[in-house]
Amino acid sequence: MSQLHLPIFKSPLEAITPYSSTDKVEPGEINREIDEFMNEPVFKHYEESTNLQLFFDLFFVANLASFNDKHEVNSQASLGTYVGFFCVLWFTWCQVTLCDVRFITDSVSERLAHACHFGVMVGLAVVGPQFSELDHDTPWGLMRKLSIVLIVSRTVLIFQYGTVLVFVWKYKKSRLPLITTMLTLLVAVSVYVAIYIALVYQTSPLLYIGWYMVFVFEAVSSIAIAARWQVLSFEGTHLIERMSCLSLIILGEGVIGVCKSIVKIEKYDNTFSSAAIGGITCSVLIIYLVYILYFDNIHEGKSTSIRQHIWACLHFPFHVTLVLLTEGASQFVAWRHTIEYVKDTFDGVDYLTIADAPNTTEAFAALSSTMNTVIFDGLFPVSLHDAKVAELDLQILGDNSSTPAQSSLAIGEIQVLLFRTVFDAYGFEPAKIPPAIGEDSSADILAIYDAYLTVFKFLFGYFFTCGGLTLIWIGVLSWLSMSNLEYRARWRFVAIATNILLGVGLCLLTLLILTDAALTLGTSPWTITICVFVFMIAIIVDQVVKNKMHRFQGE
Numbered sequence: 352m353s354q355l356h357l358p359i360f361k362s363p364l365e366a367i368t369p370y371s372s373t374d375k376v377e378p379g380e381i382n383r384e385i386d387e388f389m390n391e392p393v394f395k396h397y398e399e400s401t402n403l404q405l406f407f408d409l410f411f412v413a414n415l416a417s418f419n420d421k422h423e424v425n426s427q428a429s430l431g432t433y434v435g436f437f438c439v440l441w442f443t444w445c446q447v448t449l450c451d452v453r454f455i456t457d458s459v460s461e462r463l464a465h466a467c468h469f470g471v472m473v474g475l476a477v478v479g480p481q482f483s484e485l486d487h488d489t490p491w492g493l494m495r496k497l498s499i500v501l502i503v504s505r506t507v508l509i510f511q512y513g514t515v516l517v518f519v520w521k522y523k524k525s526r527l528p529l530i531t532t533m534l535t536l537l538v539a540v541s542v543y544v545a546i547y548i549a550l551v552y553q554t555s556p557l558l559y560i561g562w563y564m565v566f567v568f569e570a571v572s573s574i575a576i577a578a579r580w581q582v583l584s585f586e587g588t589h590l591i592e593r594m595s596c597l598s599l600i601i602l603g604e605g606v607i608g609v610c611k612s613i614v615k616i617e618k619y620d621n622t623f624s625s626a627a628i629g630g631i632t633c634s635v636l637i638i639y640l641v642y643i644l645y646f647d648n649i650h651e652g653k654s655t656s657i658r659q660h661i662w663a664c665l666h667f668p669f670h671v672t673l674v675l676l677t678e679g680a681s682q683f684v685a686w687r688h689t690i691e692y693v694k695d696t697f698d699g700v701d702y703l704t705i706a707d708a709p710n711t712t713e714a715f716a717a718l719s720s721t722m723n724t725v726i727f728d729g730l731f732p733v734s735l736h737d738a739k740v741a742e743l744d745l746q747i748l749g750d751n752s753s754t755p756a757q758s759s760l761a762i763g764e765i766q767v768l769l770f771r772t773v774f775d776a777y778g779f780e781p782a783k784i785p786p787a788i789g790e791d792s793s794a795d796i797l798a799i800y801d802a803y804l805t806v807f808k809f810l811f812g813y814f815f816t817c818g819g820l821t822l823i824w825i826g827v828l829s830w831l832s833m834s835n836l837e838y839r840a841r842w843r844f845v846a847i848a849t850n851i852l853l854g855v856g857l858c859l860l861t862l863l864i865l866t867d868a869a870l871t872l873g874t875s876p877w878t879i880t881i882c883v884f885v886f887m888i889a890i891i892v893d894q895v896v897k898n899k900m901h902r903f904q905g906e
Contacts, residue, residue: 417476439501779807816858822889830847
């Protein structure tokens with residue numbers, strides 16, 4: 352889109368090819384052509400994303416990466432926070448994209464508008480790391496900042512649509528849909544302003560729900576307007592390419608997440624067992640297999656306008672499940688290694704012998720070695736308070752004058768401290784940490800164990816649920832993206848049905864958390880491997896069906 356002269360404003364319309372004086376035309380033909388053109392403009396559309404759009408995508412992935420660094424999905428509250436911020440990010444990106452795919456130009460005004468959108472993304476990056484459970488300890492200041500960011504974002508969009516309206520004002524059929532679009536954005540801005548004012552007076556901690564209601568209103572309005580008026584339709588635009596580009600970005604963020612888990616393993620242990628290497632391989636394979644399934648079933652420009660609109664809308668739930676699937680895959684890499692590390696490091700300590708006879712040389716030496724590795728050598732992050740507690744407990748266990756009750760309490764505190772230090776370092780800190788060790792140390796140890804077991808069950812549940820939903824959404828999106836020829840081929844529906852059935856099967860694996868089978872499976876190398884096998888089956892069926900269709904077309 353580079354050009355020697357950059358205009359301040361540029362028309363989004365396709366250039367008109369004037370009639371030549373040598374052209375032979377029938378009487379009245381020119382007037383009819385002009386009349387049709389004057390009532391319905393022809394916008395200039397691009398087949399691929401422009402450099403400006405791709406640069407905007409970089410802000411999306413940067414926001415997502417910075418948010419992932421600060422938020423671990425390990426409880427229902429953290430999951431709600433994760434999805435909540437992703438909604439803000441995704442719908443903001445979507446509103447800009449819906450405008451760009453139809454009306455983007457290369458002009459001073461357009462570049463300034465996108466500079467404002469870049470600033471909006473920077474604003475989201477500022478509030479992202481502080482985004483927390485909004486139902487508790489309401490961060491009024493943070494919510495006000497986010498409201499301002501949303502106000503600026505939609506105001507800039509009103510300006511962009513207004514610029515388009517000026518250029519197409521002479522086309523009667525384009526006025527009402529563009530004015531309606533601007534009015535919907537104006538309503539959204541008004542609601543955001545009202546929410547901001549209410550936040551200033553701190554009227555209710557549930558005001559943030561208004562954001563999400565407006566997001567739905569904006570998206571539904573945009574799609575409805577595009578479906579109602581052909582002049583604003585997404586048909587002929589590169590909307591499919593933009594949505595698939597965002598899918599690719601999310602998959603790339605998943606690879607980054609796996610790499611971060613590898614860095615954690617190398618930082619705290621620097622050893623990779625065969626099971627850990629297998630887990631890393633399977634995590635990358637899951638991302639790659641999703642990439643194959645998704646992009647093998649995307650057909651640009653072959654679906655009807657209505658199906659294309661629905662296809663675009665359904666990318667929101669698809670992207671939510673996809674980003675959680677990739678996040679879960681990277682977490683399982685860290686989880687598997689954490690289990691191995693705890694087993695290899697802690698199993699060499701005979702806690703019962705130490706509690707009964709603290710001065711037993713071999714048992715105490717093994718405990719001291721483990722404490723040095725985990726607590727005192729600075730390998731894992733440990734607070735000064737915890738380090739002092741560990742040092743005092745070791746002194747109690749090494750003192751022959753300590754009573755059995757003191758020794759039992761000390762060994763209980765050490766067990767809990769070791770367990771918490773390792774699991775928290777790898778990102779598995781429970782939402783609710785049990786209180787400190789009391790007189791019954793065995794009961795407190797079990798409480799700590801149950802807290803971390805709850806984290807695992809939640810990870811197990813949402814990973815398989817999102818894996819299954821990802822397959823289901825790919826099946827639905829494949830159906831919406833089918834060409835007319837594929838509709839006549841029954842074999843194509845076999846692949847789609849297989850995706851959906853396999854997805855339901857993966858979702859049902861979540862029920863294992865109700866039994867001990869989930870923990871048994873979670874401590875084995877097969878957790879992620881099962882997901883890989885399921886996705887491979889889906890790909891094999893998809894390829895067999897396509898080969899069958901290819902032979903059918905050849906005949």
